[in-house]
Amino acid sequence: MPSEPPAGVADPAPARTPPPPPSQTDVVVEGIKSMIFDGTLGPGQRLPVEADLARTLGVSRGPLREGVRALSHLGVLETRQGAGTYVTALDPSLLLAPMAFLVDLQQPGGSPALHAVRRVLETEAAALAARSIDDEALAAAEEALAAVSGPEPVDPREFVEADIRFHQVIARACGNPVLAVLVEAFAGRTVRARVWRAVADEQAVARTTEEHRAILAALRDHDPDRARLRMGHHLLAVEDFLAGHA
Structure with a gap:
């Protein structure tokens, strides 16, 4: 029979399996x-030739290519x-592109969660934009509103396209390129729910236009707190609709 450890002596800790070594890739x-x-490498620079790089990294050519x-x-x-192969400009729009892919893969039931993240991002983007937005960006936001503000009924898809342009202007005016890319990754992937809202709720277009006007007024006044609140109110209305029409 195996011997028991002496009284008062803890059992030895089980041996831990060491983690597997990293693959060559x-x-x-x-x-x-x-x-x-x-x-050693910077944006726009060419990588060393394959044989030299493989030797430097201590790998064979197959894993190097992978x-x-x-x-x-x-x-x-x-x-x-x-x-040859080059380092890109390392622009956020390139590096964060997989985020848009992740958003695309979300199941329909994940839409409320996507909209909640979108609200967090866009309320802060609006506050930042209010501090520094210029006349050109304000004019672009006004143009997006004017495109769907006539007396004639608006096609829901055209309205959502104008809605996306309005939000893009604000995101790009926030002065933070990483935040702007994240906003566009989430906002651009919520089109289906926004079109559905425009079709299902006959007051949605008028309400959204009014909310956009309030956001634009806060931006013109360069009022970050009001811009944040107006954007939050606007996006909560979308979330509330989705929650009530799951």
Whole structure:
């Protein structure tokens, strides 16, 4: 029989299984990221030739190509036919593109959660925009409103397109390119629910236009608090509709 440990002595901790070593593809991804972080590679720079880079990272050419392909999908690298592989401009619109893909994959039941995140992002974007929005952006926002403010009935899809343009103007005027990309990733992927609201609620178009006018007035006054509140009120109305028509 196995011997019992002496009284008062704790059982030895079970041996932990060490984590598996990183794959060679992971080594490539992390290695190229490190080269960008430490300044060895910068935006727009060409990667070393394949043989040299593989030797530097200590991998074979197959995993090197897979790692480069993965970073290309993430917007970090781009391969130019006949010219080699380059670091991109590392622009937020490229690096955050997978976020839009994630939003696209959400199931219909996830729509309220998407709209809640959109509200958090857009209320802050509106507050930031109110501080620095210029006349050109204000005119663009007014133009988006004017496109659907006539006496004639508005096609729901045309209205939602104008709605998206209005929100894009505000997002791009916020002065934070990362926030602007995130806003567009979420707002642009909620079109189906917004068209549905415009069709199902005959007062939605008039109400939305009125709410947009209130947001625009706060932006013209360069009033961040009022812009944040007006945008929050506007987007809560959309959430309330979705909650009542699940």
